[in-house]
Amino acid sequence: MKTTRTPFALVAAATLLALAGCSGAGSSTSADDSAAPSQAAASSPAATATVTEQSKDDACEIIRASFTDVSQASSTISSSDPQAALATFEELATKVQNDFSGITNEEIAPLAQNASDTLRTYSTFLQEVAADPNKASELGPQVTALQDSFTAAGEACEG
Structure with a gap:
């Protein structure tokens, strides 16, 4: 049974690497990037009264x-620990969902929500593949949807 899960972990790792290629959107200032979600969260209570006030730059950060x-x-x-890979995807999907829920910019919010939803769907799909490796045949459309959603969000921030 362990041999059927090893390909799953490799698929999960390969998908993250493919998504990482989408991360080239916009400038890279890692100190600012790591602070962006907490800054957005800190301003969220004040932003609830006027949700549409967020700038595109703030959303893109x-x-x-x-x-x-x-x-x-x-x-x-x-690749040797499929359960850890599942846990990483679940944690990542939850973090992205929480981060992206702070995006209120009218242009960026729908794209961010789509990327978050698609990552959540993919995380669920990986759990299904772990339970039934025969579902791995559905991988192509899942990966394509995930890459497309992340690419769309990234491209919106490039301009």
């Missing part, structure tokens, strides 16, 4: 920070 997290998570995936 949240996107960039989350893309950096995705990229860094790819280095923690071990």
Whole structure:
């Protein structure tokens, strides 16, 4: 049974590496990027009264920070520990969902929400593959949807 899960872990790691390629959107200022989600969270209570006040740059800083997290998570995936890979994807999906919920910019918010939802769907898919390796045949469309959603969010922040 362990041999059927090893390909799953490799698929999970490969997907994170592919998504990390989407993280090149915008400038890279890692000190600022890591602070962006907490800054957005700190301003969220004040922003609830006027949700549409967030600038595109502020929204994109949240996107960039989350893309950096995705990229860094790819280095923690071990092909020898499928359960740890599942846990990493679940944690990543929850973190991205929390980060992206702070995006209120009218242009960026729908793209961020789509990327978050697609990552959550992919995390669920990986759990299904772990339970039934025969579902791995559905990998292509899942990966494509995930890459497309992250690319769309990243490209919106490039301009």
